[in-house]
Structures are given as structure tokens and as C-alpha cells.
Amino acid sequence: MIQTTPPKTYKIKPMSPEMEQKVLKSYAESLELTERELRCPSCSFYIQTLFSDVSGHLKVKCPNCKVITTYNLSYFRRQKRYHAGRYPGSHNTIR
Numbered sequence: 001m002i003q004t005t006p007p008k009t010y011k012i013k014p015m016s017p018e019m020e021q022k023v024l025k026s027y028a029e030s031l032e033l034t035e036r037e038l039r040c041p042s043c044s045f046y047i048q049t050l051f052s053d054v055s056g057h058l059k060v061k062c063p064n065c066k067v068i069t070t071y072n073l074s075y076f077r078r079q080k081r082y083h084a085g086r087y088p089g090s091h092n093t094i095r
């Protein structure tokens, strides 16, 4: 698990073994997935990272502009412009 900011140790409680197993299993499963950023539609501030298997609706308050927005995550996927092998100049061109 990559922790970019140091945890506030005074707020940490001991984790139960079951919870620790869930956390470790979740991390191991995420290694196969790709990540994308969810940004605020109002101010483009980074809100959170989403994995490629995420779906459904999410209600989030932007930490920058404080606007609360409900997202249908299927609308906030990056659209591919070209299919693999059809991109002009691609080395994967189908012959």
C-alpha cells in the first residue's frame, strides 16, 4: 500500500485481523486495475482516484469549492477516440 502522506498516529485505532485481511485483499485486487482521477466539474480540483471496475453513483463534496455533486460514474469515464489498431500511425495496425 502506498501512503503518500504520513498518517496521524494519534487518530489510529488497532485494526481487527478481519479488517486487516480485507484491506490487504483489496489492495492485492487493485494491482490488476487501472486508475483514473475524478475531478470537480465546477473547479477541476482533484477529488479522488477511481479504479477501472468502479460503477454506480457517488455523492462527493469538493474539498476546494465545497460544491456537492452526484456522479454517475459511467458518465465520467475517459472515452477512447480510436479502437486499438485503428489509430493512424499506430504500430498495432491490423494488416
Ligand SMILES: [Zn+2]
Binding pocket: 040, 041, 042, 043, 044, 045, 062, 063, 064, 065, 066, 067
Ligand atoms: Zn470544486
